[in-house]
Amino acid sequence: MKAVIYDKDDHLLQSYHFDLDARKICSRLSQFGHEAYIVGGAIRDLLMGRIPKDFDIVTDASPSRVKKLFKSARVIGKRFRLVHIYFPRNKLYEVATFRSTESGDRRNVYGSLYEDVMRRDFSINALYFDPRDEILIDFVGGFADVKRRILRSVLPLETSFIEDPVRMLRALKYTAILGVYIARPLARRIRKDVKLLGNASNSRLSEELYKILSSGHSAEAFRLMDRYGFIKLFLPEFARKFDEHKGGKLREGVFSNLKDLDEEVDKRDVGRGAMIACLCERIAEEEGFFESALGERSLDDLSEYVKDLIVPLVQPNRDVENAVRHMFLHQGLCVPRKRNRRREVK
Ligand code: ATP
Ligand code: MG
Numbered sequence: 001m002k003a004v005i006y007d008k009d010d011h012l013l014q015s016y017h018f019d020l021d022a023r024k025i026c027s028r029l030s031q032f033g034h035e036a037y038i039v040g041g042a043i044r045d046l047l048m049g050r051i052p053k054d055f056d057i058v059t060d061a062s063p064s065r066v067k068k069l070f071k072s073a074r075v076i077g078k079r080f081r082l083v084h085i086y087f088p089r090n091k092l093y094e095v096a097t098f099r100s101t102e103s104g105d106r107r108n109v110y111g112s113l114y115e116d117v118m119r120r121d122f123s124i125n126a127l128y129f130d131p132r133d134e135i136l137i138d139f140v141g142g143f144a145d146v147k148r149r150i151l152r153s154v155l156p157l158e159t160s161f162i163e164d165p166v167r168m169l170r171a172l173k174y175t176a177i178l179g180v181y182i183a184r185p186l187a188r189r190i191r192k193d194v195k196l197l198g199n200a201s202n203s204r205l206s207e208e209l210y211k212i213l214s215s216g217h218s219a220e221a222f223r224l225m226d227r228y229g230f231i232k233l234f235l236p237e238f239a240r241k242f243d244e245h246k247g248g249k250l251r252e253g254v255f256s257n258l259k260d261l262d263e264e265v266d267k268r269d270v271g272r273g274a275m276i277a278c279l280c281e282r283i284a285e286e287e288g289f290f291e292s293a294l295g296e297r298s299l300d301d302l303s304e305y306v307k308d309l310i311v312p313l314v315q316p317n318r319d320v321e322n323a324v325r326h327m328f329l330h331q332g333l334c335v336p337r338k339r340n341r342r343r344e345v346k
Contacts, residue, residue, distance in 0.1 A: 001114055006136040006143060015134065017046050021087045022055035023131045025095065028069055030132050034061040035113065037128040037137070044124045047146045048178060057095045058116055058128070066095050114139060121160070121167050123152045124180065151180045157189040165196040166204045172228065173212050176221035190228060197233040205234050206313045213275040216265050219258040226251070237309050241283045253282035273322025276315065280306050281327045290331045299324055299338045 008014075015023065022038055029036035036059045042052035059066065063081040067073045072086040073095075083095040099119045100111030113128065120126040123142035129135075136143060140154050151174055153160055161168055168190050174180055182190070197205075212221045225231050232239040242251050261278040264270050284290070289302050302324045307315070328335045 001139055003114075003137045003139045004141075004143070006138065008134050011047065011129075011136040011143070013043075013046055013129065013134070013136070015131065018042075018129075018131060019052075019055045021091060022057060022093060025057055025070070025085060025093055026131045029057075029059050029061055029066070029095075032061075032069055034059050034065075035130075036061075037113075037130055039128050040120070040125050043127045043129050043136070044142075044146060044178075047127070047143070050178075055093060057093060058098055058113075059095060060098055060110075060113070062097055062110065066097070113137070118154060120154050121170060122174065123154055124174070124178075126154050149178070149180045150183055151175060151186060152183045153186050153189075157185060161189065161193040161196050165193070165198075165200040166208060168193065168197060168228075169200075169205065169208045169225075169230065169234070172224045172230065173208060173215070173221060176212070176217040176224055177215045194229050194233065197230060200234070202312045202314060206315070209313065210272060210275065213258075213261065213279070214265055214270065216262045218262055218278075219255050222255060222258055235310060235313070237311055238279075238283070241286070241309070245286065250282060250286055254279065257282055271322065272315070272319040274326050276306065276310065276319060276323035277326035277330065280309055280323065281330060283309060284327060285331070290328070290333060299336050302327070 018038060019042075022042075026036035026038065036057060038055050039058050040056045042055045045052040061069070063075045063083050066083040066085075067075055070083075070085050074084045074086070075081050076084055080099065081097075085093045085095060087093070097110045098113055098116040100109040101115045101118050102109060102111070117126050117128070117139045123140045123145045125142070126138075126140050127142045127146070128137040130137065141152075145152055151171060155163070155167075171182060171186065171190060175182055212218050215221070222231070226242075231242070242254075245251070257278045261270065261275065264274075284302060284305060287305070289305065299321065303317070303320045306320050306323055325335050
């Protein structure tokens, strides 16, 4: 397989777009004879005129070799080992060794650059930038897809979501956040495979959900998730509430709260508690949690309710309690006390 190589005149990326420490890591790896690229979300975001959140690096050097080359490196992961390289001010970079397409369940099978490309989910996420020669390497038409704003799968559609159902949620996340269109065959496959979401890992779903809630595009993402039938599968209790309330008023209320959240995250850092609050407040309101006649209800009652509402996603108690506090304050009410456990024991 041959890659298309784009130079500076084509890709228009400048070296100052790239994080200095990420470039230093690549430069040290190439000094020692290795291939090293910046890959994935950072390249996609820069090409789309967005500021990347982090800079991931891939190389042909093995994790133990990378560890030897960097004083602050730590090897992490059991099944697939990665290296974390630490820089001052808590900056952390992930360096992965090219993954083999054959690795399956076997540990630490490393591959070539091409094999690494073929393990990535979508073409816009499968672009590699070589900071030394300032070239963009594209095996899968990802650069054209970025320009056309289209989301296409790199992996075969027959198996991609069986292998990892979370990819479906990632597809909708990119659609909402980046404003890309889902290519027809991909959209058809998501509709077919949507049930597989029920098998997905809850912690990975939660992780993607928080990325969505903190993106500034959560209302759009939830509308898409609703349209594709995702909410029923990964937030079943939540979806049941939507369906109980015919006419769509509750649904619109939740979307409108998410719209407010989207405006908030543009202005300041919003914690997980506040995000859960935006998601759940309208439903808790509908259930009468904020009516003064029920003033005797404690913080714990609503916390339990919220936990049940967002099952199977598991949240730390602290985040749920913060969510409940936010809801009461947002309703203009005093935050009720926590149940006094000692008295209950008596
Ligand atoms: P975000 O901006 O939400 O972090 P990202 O594209 O950086 O998006 P990550 O989850 O940080 O996504 O993953 C980094 C890269 O790893 C992706 O760009 C993609 O190439 C690859 N990747 C991540 N998750 C998967 C997956 N489930 N299947 C295949 N490739 C994946
Ligand atoms: Mg990322």
